[in-house]
Amino acid sequence: MKSAQSLSLQSFFTAKFAAMYRYLTAACSSEKIIFFKNSNLEDLLNWHAHCIVQGTSLDCEFLSGIRVLTIYLKETSMMSTITSRTTDDGVRIYSRLLLRCYDILIYHLLAPYVWRCKSRYFADLYHLMMSRNHADIGVGTGYFLDRCHYQSGEVRIALFDLQQNCLNFTAARIARFEPETYLCNALEPIQTSAARFDSIALGGILHCIPGDMLQKGAVFDAIRPLMHADTQVFGYTILNQDITKTMLSRCVYAVLHRLKVINGDQDSAGQLKSALEKRFQNVEVSTIGCIALFSASTPFK
Ligand SMILES: C[S@@+](CC[C@H](N)C(=O)[O-])C[C@H]1O[C@@H](n2cnc3c(N)ncnc32)[C@H](O)[C@@H]1O
Incomplete structure (x- = not known):
């Protein structure tokens, strides 16, 4: 059974990403928004890979990356506990799935806009x-x-x-x-x-x-x-x-x-x-x- 702590973490996380997701979808066509909202993880992964291969606009690539990460984090045990920290915590997130979105998330988004270090x-x-x-x-x-x-x-x-x-x-x-x-x-x-x-x-x-x-x-x-x-x-x-x-x-x-x-x-x-x-x-x-x-x-x- 999930603890009250993990449930509040989940709602906090979902609220933050929902805001970001809404902001990003504003930049996309309604067709794509429907696709992103209704697709499952596998569809999104294929779409993300397709974006990278085809060189599709950064907005789409970025949006699909964020969406994949959101679903991924929700589906893994990362949401389940927030108590003690172990060495494994620092490496668990680096699944093959995340590595496919890593460069965009870290070097095109977090480093310049969040950490303010290009x-x-x-x-x-x-x-x-x-x-x-x-x-x-x-x-x-x-x-x-x-x-x-x-x-x-x-x-x-x-x-x-x-x-x-x-x-x-x-x-x-x-x-x-x-x-x-x-x-x-x-x-x-x-x-x-x-x-x-x-x-x-x-x-x-x-x-x-x-x-x-x-x-x-x-x-x-x-x-x-x-x-x-x-x-x-x-x-x-x-x-x-x-x-x-x-x-x-x-x-x-x-x-x-x-x-x-x-x-x-x-x-x-x-x-x-x-x-x-x-x-x-x-x-x-x-x-x-x-x-x-x-x-x-x-x-x-
Ligand atoms: C934030 S990434 C940094 C990746 C890369 N060096 C860069 O600058 O973008 C952290 C990396 O450290 C690895 N890592 C974390 N804790 C570790 C540990 N205790 N021993 C070895 N590698 C570790 C992770 O698996 C991951 O590859």
Whole structure:
């Protein structure tokens, strides 16, 4: 039986997305609105894939993405409990279904309009920091790896993730680089016989991990077996403290946090900096909107 807590979460979530859905449908023809309202998950998935292949207008692609996500979240256990948080909470959402909508939702919608950090800032960080011998921890869809400035044959890329779907999706997307893949929990020391890396990205993984920055800092310890003295570590994470928020960012954060997609409502740039400074001699953290972008090098012995 569902708890009163989960029922109130469900109504909160449904109300927020219903408003967004109404707003978006205003931009579409009545024929499409009827289609979206009456179709089931399978129809929507096929339509979404069709939109991407045909290059149909962004409105339609975006709308079908939102609708698919709404149905998906309602149909999964994500709506059922909002009590304790586990490592699995940070990876459960990355189903094959969501990965098909991920880039649009994150990089064309949430990053620029909600977190107020355009995707070019993340891309610039990759451009600056990614080496020819690179490890990516928490790969998602491999959006920035796919856009990196290297040609095939020029770069070694290794993918590390706790979610097999993310590894498969990214490995297929960047197959031209023949990536290595490793299924692992980035909170535990990553033991591998693989040669060490010159750069390591931790893009968007910290806000998935439950606990405070002290606990999330375990990731910086876990990657030590992959590092040598000159390895450059970089990444970004969503913050919730000591930043300027908008009504929209508060609202979306609250929904994603209650759904356990984002974990760590106490995260601040200051805490991130001290977690890094405990482990590295050179640390830089800058904030754009609700996002902290960071880099670190020269680990303490
Ligand atoms: C928000 S996505 C970030 C994707 C990508 N790096 C980007 O910048 O768009 C977070 C990724 O971290 C992975 N992840 C979350 N917790 C993890 C953990 N404890 N160990 C390994 N991977 C984890 C998820 O499966 C997902 O692929």
